[in-house]
Amino acid sequence: MIFNSSRSMYNILRDYLEFFTEESCGQCTPCRVGCQQLLKGIEAVKKGQKAPGYLNDLKKLSATMKIAAKCGLGQSVSNPFNSIIDNFREEVIY
């Protein structure tokens, strides 16, 4: 996917997480709960309700999802999540 510099990487990440949360079938806990917690977590950091360091906890959660989710959907959430957090952390926080 290609985005120009006018796009908010926070909004793109939120859109990804809304998609994964919606599409999760709910069969396994890492994906069902993990998708919801990642989405709630970035929203909380953006609103200042959680410290920026909370993103590191969310990265650990996404790593757990990668190895513990039952199928490719839950296992792939960490790919866009880590890419955006690692490369556009400031945009997610501020």
Ligand code: SF4
């Ligand atoms: S990882 Fe797959 S099986 Fe597990 S809840 Fe997500 S979509 Fe369902």
